[in-house]
Amino acid sequence: MSDIIQPRVLKGFRDILPEAEIERADMMERLTDTFRSYGFVPIDTPVLEYAEILLGKAGGDTEKQVYRFKDNGGRDVAMRFDLTVPFARFMAEHLAELYLPFKRYHMAKVWRGENTQRGRYREFVQCDFDIVGSDSAAADFEILSIMRAAMCALGVSDTTIHMNNRAVFNRFLARLNLGEKSVEILRVVDKLAKLGADETRAQLAALAGDEAAGQLMDYIRSDESFDATLARITRLAGGPGADTERLQAIWAMAEACGIAGAIVLSPNITRGLDYYTGIVFETFLNELPEIGSVCSGGRYNDLASLYTKHKLPGVGASVGMDRLLAGIEAIGKSSKRGSYTQLIILNMDASLEPEYQAAAAVLRSAGIASELFLEQRKLGQQYAYAEKKGIPYALIRGAEESARGVWLLRDMAQRENSEHASVAALASALKAALNGRD
Amino acid sequence: MSDIIQPRVLKGFRDILPEAEIERADMMERLTDTFRSYGFVPIDTPVLEYAEILLGKAGGDTEKQVYRFKDNGGRDVAMRFDLTVPFARFMAEHLAELYLPFKRYHMAKVWRGENTQRGRYREFVQCDFDIVGSDSAAADFEILSIMRAAMCALGVSDTTIHMNNRAVFNRFLARLNLGEKSVEILRVVDKLAKLGADETRAQLAALAGDEAAGQLMDYIRSDESFDATLARITRLAGGPGADTERLQAIWAMAEACGIAGAIVLSPNITRGLDYYTGIVFETFLNELPEIGSVCSGGRYNDLASLYTKHKLPGVGASVGMDRLLAGIEAIGKSSKRGSYTQLIILNMDASLEPEYQAAAAVLRSAGIASELFLEQRKLGQQYAYAEKKGIPYALIRGAEESARGVWLLRDMAQRENSEHASVAALASALKAALNGRD
CATH class of the missing domain: 3.40.50.800 (Anticodon-binding domain)
Structure with a gap:
């Protein structure tokens, strides 16, 4: 008799048992149904790619976390760490075979060798949906509308989507002569809910001076109606522009579809990343806002500039499946079952x-x-x-x-x-x- | 402007464009529906595991083909090359949390650095369904019944499932004093359709002598009714036993369910591998038998002996998705569509x-x-x-x-x-x- 090998999984990895896998499959199926009902199509890309391609744009943290190795043929390869980079490569490679606007969803595993002490997994499912090749307000609204429909399909309609347009904020910062510090300021502003007003103001004052901090705090309020907030940020940004008109156009579509009540114009939402250039979105469970956004996204200027000279503007969002599953469980809305058998x-x-x-x-x-x-x-x-x-x-x-x-x-x-x-x-x-x- | 990185995928890997991905999703959804209708539950296991665990049982070829590397923590890890080994590890690890019989399906990607010149991909989806913890004929029949239902669900009901019981064959070989050569003989016999009768007989004669080759050729015929074939192999094997009774019991259930017409008792089917110990199954498209079995499986004595001392007999099968998709296309039964949009x-x-x-x-x-x-x-x-x-x-x-x-x-x-x-x-x-x- 041979010795027994102790069965175990790697740190940061996990088996999913039937009850949890059925719950996850339920979520993925409802999301899939939603994406399909909006005309989105599925694609698939390889888990392994040339490291050069996956890491072309990546900074230090990503590079440290990626699973990268030499394959048996000596190639420098890596496991995908998100679905955005492979999608950009995919669009550049297949542009001639596709059509624009191209609307795709992709739900698949990604890997990051993260610090597991923060309760993070090193293998998890990402769920992305994007519209590429359109710079229209209709495309922005479609992503917003799917975010809303997805939450309803998952039985968590008691959610609020916060929307903002970073372009308006950038105009406002330029007026304050703070354009060069926009990245740092956006990072602070984005943490308003976490830091509280006083700490946010203090950090802004340290960055931009006391007077500017006061104006910034005035700008990022979101305690009024959509119209009042839009009027205020339009004024502070120096008057109407394509960026404020876009917000207005999206709002008109939301009202026509009867979902405006679930949407708030929140000038403080910026999504931190440099990646987004226009409209940004975040979704919070009203009963549990403290877990953070469960579905976020926004507009970007150019998806695939690393791989093609074709300019591909787009807008998209991701569902944070693990966080959302935990949130749904915490508010008592999960319905676990041991099987499909009747x-x-x-x-x-x-x-x-x-x-x-x-x-x-x-x-x-x-x-x-x-x-x-x-x-x-x-x-x-x-x-x-x-x-x-x-x-x-x-x-x-x-x-x-x-x-x-x-x-x-x-x-x-x-x-x-x-x-x-x-x-x-x-x-x-x-x-x-x-x-x-x- | 930075230079453009040429977008490309690794050799043996592929992007799946929407039309093909929709076709694949259709297939996976129909299979999933079938598995669920029989009370099977889904599980998931990590893509990366300790190499020691994945390769515990593996021989030379597998070991050469596996994607194996040191992770950032210096662990010796590998990407799964099938779904059977992770399932065995899973059963051993979670036995106390589960129940028996445990019936699971798992459709997921696996990776093998195969020679791509044979048209093989290095990344592909496997689709396995197994019943573990039961040694009953009812379990064998359930797998057979699912194989049949799956083909019907996929619109390819014009299929034949070939069934055999290796235990009867082993009794027959023991009677011929060929028990020690059973592995080699099974390998030759299994290739009857490919080699033809003359070449098979010649190879058997080289292994076992001319007289035994004649008896073997008589044994592996399958040109009569189930009853006649069963009677013949029962006689050649030395009379009835639990193994022939099991074939009879499975047949009775197939007749009761009205699917016996799609099943043939084929004493030449052995599935080559040492892995199977009892009943074995193969499925052929009647219009295109030459592409080989599109859904195969069988019974094994003990799934997880590497990882636990608990004996876990089981029976299961796999759908060869890529081969089946190609077959369905070749017989003109594929219905491609560009989207779900109506x-x-x-x-x-x-x-x-x-x-x-x-x-x-x-x-x-x-x-x-x-x-x-x-x-x-x-x-x-x-x-x-x-x-x-x-x-x-x-x-x-x-x-x-x-x-x-x-x-x-x-x-x-x-x-x-x-x-x-x-x-x-x-x-x-x-x-x-x-x-x-x-």
């Missing part, structure tokens, strides 16, 4: 197995997910199995029921049995009952 | 964009996947976009239709317009028409 056929008698299998086939044809318990075991063990998988119905036929030509259908929660002359007849009644439950 | 709203007038967005929202609520063309472009360009995405309907409202308070619905294939007073009214009619198309 009915179990108890295995009472080996000689009846062909009948049981035939019954399962009839039930599946009727759209009822059904399984036969596959072993001859005590009834208690079979019920325990059904309970672990959360199966709501059991079908029972032992020697006695077989002699009488009947099947017993057991409602597991009610602990009630009903008697039926045929599987086909009970299947249609049960299908209706199950549809009523959903 | 209706495009043409963008005739920027001032009407809020109305267009509201119309899209109404259509989506009615279950019609709808998108607004996001740019102000010439109608020809908008139609070209719709054609590339294969969108069957367009909704049109320019200044003239707006003044008249109507919408035009265009059937793109028929090039016919119909006039409608409201989007809500046309949505329900259109939904019915689209359901009729499916």
Whole structure:
């Protein structure tokens, strides 16, 4: 006998057991349905790419975190650390085969050798959706609209999307002669919710002086209606421009679609990154804003400048799946289930197995997910199995029921049995009952 | 301006463009639906694992092909090369949290640095489904039944599943005093379809002598009914046993479920590998048997002996997705489409964009996947976009239709317009028409 190898996974990696994987699959399927309903198409790219391509734009932190190695052919390769860089490479490489605007979603794993002490995983699923090749307000609104629809599809409609346009802020900063410090200022402003007003003001004063800090604090308020906030930032930025008109156009579309009530114009939202150049979005659970944005994005000038001279403006967003799953659990909205099975056929008698299998086939044809318990075991063990998988119905036929030509259908929660002359007849009644439950 | 990095993927890797990715997603969703309807649950395991764990059992070829490297923490890690080894590790690690029999499906990417000259990819999706913790004929039949249901769900019901029990063959070989050469003999026998009868016989004669070769050739025939074949191999193997009774039990369940007509008892099927110990299965497209088995599997004694002392007998199978996609394409059964979009709203007038967005929202609520063309472009360009995405309907409202308070619905294939007073009214009619198309 060989020795046993201790089964274990790498630090920062995890197995997903059925209950959690079903929950994650539910989320991914609802998101997928939403993206498809808006005309988005799926693509796939390799997990491994040339390190030169993945890291072309990356700074120090990313480079340190990436899984990079020499493959058996001596190539310098890396595992993708996000879905944006591969998408940029993909667009540059396939532009001639595609069409614009190109709207894609991509849900897939990425890897970062992050410090696991912060509760981060080194392998996680990213969920991105982008519109490339359009600089229109309609495209910005479509991303916003999908963010809203996605939250509703996930059963968390009690959310607020904060929207801003960095271009207006940049005009305002230029007026204050703070254009050169815009990156630092945006970083501070972006943390308003975390730092609080006093600390934000102090940090701004240190960067830009006391007077400018006061004006900045006035600019980033968002305590009024959309119209009032827009009027104020328009004035502070020196008057209307394409950037304020864009905000107005997006707002008009939101009102026409009846979702304006879930959207707030928040001049303090900047998304920190240098990546975004125009509209930016963040989504917060109203019951749990402190966990941060669960779906964020924005507009960028040029997706793929590293790989092509074709200019590809775009707008997109990502769902933070792990954070959102944790948030949904924290507000008590997660509905965990052990399986998809709706009915179990108890295995009472080996000689009846062909009948049981035939019954399962009839039930599946009727759209009822059904399984036969596959072993001859005590009834208690079979019920325990059904309970672990959360199966709501059991079908029972032992020697006695077989002699009488009947099947017993057991409602597991009610602990009630009903008697039926045929599987086909009970299947249609049960299908209706199950549809009523959903 | 920085230099452009030439966009390209690694040899043996590939991007999947929308049309192909939709086809692949269709296949994965139909398979998923099938697995769920049988009570199978999903799990997930990490892409990266300790090399020691992944390679514990692996032989020379696997070890050469695996992507293995030292991570930033100096750990010896590897990317998974199949889903079986991680599943074995998973079962051993989580046995106390799970229940038996445990039925799981897993569709995910694996990596092998194979010789790409044979048209192989180094990154591909595997699709495995297994029942672990049961040694019953009911479990064997369930895998067989899923294989059949999966092919029907994929629209390729014209398939034959070949079944055999290696245990009967081993009894037969023992009677011929060829037990010690069973691995070599099984390898030759398994290639009967490829080698032809004469060459197979010659190779067997070289291994076992002329007389034994004749008896082996008699054993591996499969030109009669199930009953006749079973009777013959039972006789040649020395009489009935648990192994022949199991074949009989599986057959009885197949007959009860009405799928026996798609199953053949083929004593020559052995699946080459040492891994399988009992029942083995292979699936061939009747119109294209020469591409080989598109869904194969079998029973194994003990899944996770490397990682636990708990004995875990199981039975399972894999769908060969790339081969099956190619096969479906070759027999003209693939239905490619450019998107999921069912209706495009043409963008005739920027001032009407809020109305267009509201119309899209109404259509989506009615279950019609709808998108607004996001740019102000010439109608020809908008139609070209719709054609590339294969969108069957367009909704049109320019200044003239707006003044008249109507919408035009265009059937793109028929090039016919119909006039409608409201989007809500046309949505329900259109939904019915689209359901009729499916």
